[in-house]
Amino acid sequence: NSNANATVFQRKTGIILALDVTDEASALEITSEVSGLIDAVKIGYPLVLGTGLQIASKLSKYAPVIADFKVADIPNTDRLICEHVFKAGCAAIIVQGFTGPDSLTECVKTADEFGGKVFVVSEMSHPGGDHFFTDDVSKEIAALAKKSDAFGIVAPATRPERVKELRAVIGGDLKIISPGVGAQGGSAADTIKAGADWVIVGRSIYNAENPRDEAMKVKVEIEKLI
Numbered sequence: 397n398s399n400a401n402a403t404v405f406q407r408k409t410g411i412i413l414a415l416d417v418t419d420e421a422s423a424l425e426i427t428s429e430v431s432g433l434i435d436a437v438k439i440g441y442p443l444v445l446g447t448g449l450q451i452a453s454k455l456s457k458y459a460p461v462i463a464d465f466k467v468a469d470i471p472n473t474d475r476l477i478c479e480h481v482f483k484a485g486c487a488a489i490i491v492q493g494f495t496g497p498d499s500l501t502e503c504v505k506t507a508d509e510f511g512g513k514v515f516v517v518s519e520m521s522h523p524g525g526d527h528f529f530t531d532d533v534s535k536e537i538a539a540l541a542k543k544s545d546a547f548g549i550v551a552p553a554t555r556p557e558r559v560k561e562l563r564a565v566i567g568g569d570l571k572i573i574s575p576g577v578g579a580q581g582g583s584a585a586d587t588i589k590a591g592a593d594w595v596i597v598g599r600s601i602y603n604a605e606n607p608r609d610e611a612m613k614v615k616v617e618i619e620k621l622i
């Protein structure tokens with residue numbers, strides 16, 4: 397479905413929904429409820445293993461879909477994975493950067509062929525996320541993402557000071573998407589102030605009694621910054 401791939405990423409609310417529910421009915425129901433309040437929906441192994449990759453084209457009717465597969469392989473395998481993801485209607489893929497320049501370049505090249513985008517994980521948001529992704533390593537990965545013409549990086553909302561440092565490394569050309577808001581303790585406002593373009597919010601929206609109200613709260617929090 398090449399039309400879905402053509403969906404341009406536009407920053408309207410600054411919110412990406414992390415959709416880690418594992419069944420199709422909930423996935424479609426929650427996404428339709430919050431549609432208009434999110435700029436993209438991020439799917440990963442929980443939902444794709446639960447429902448199949450065809451969920452991507454169904455969700456792309458509501459918002460561009462980002463496949464968070466944290467791809468980390470040799471270039472040939474990366475290419476095969478990226479081809480499946482973009483053919484399925486995803487607009488972007490999240491890949492690891494520690495695999496090095498050749499793997500990263502192959503992902504970007506494959507994405508380009510489909511009009512898709514690549515986000516590179518520079519540092520992870522959980523408490524152990526800075527154990528191997530030390531300050532220097534994540535800065536090197538961010539610099540490599542820029543050199544490889546990736547569309548953006550993934551940086552931790554749980555450490556806004558790191559978002560700020562990584563923004564300084566990549567400058568204004570690349571986007572930053574930041575997970576860790578809500579359930580992991582990060583603040584949407586602090587993360588955007590630190591230089592992120594989008595916050596990624598999962599559990600605090602999809603587990604809420606009313607996901608739309610919860611997404612609206614985040615939207616208003618971000619709007620207040622302007």
Ligand code: XMP
Binds near residue numbers: 414466578580
């Ligand atoms: P919650 O429920 O914590 O969901 O709001 C966060 C979502 O983001 C994913 N995640 C990450 N993805 N780099 C990534 O590429 C990260 O550092 C990172 N931290 C969290 C997580 O899998 C969930 O979908």
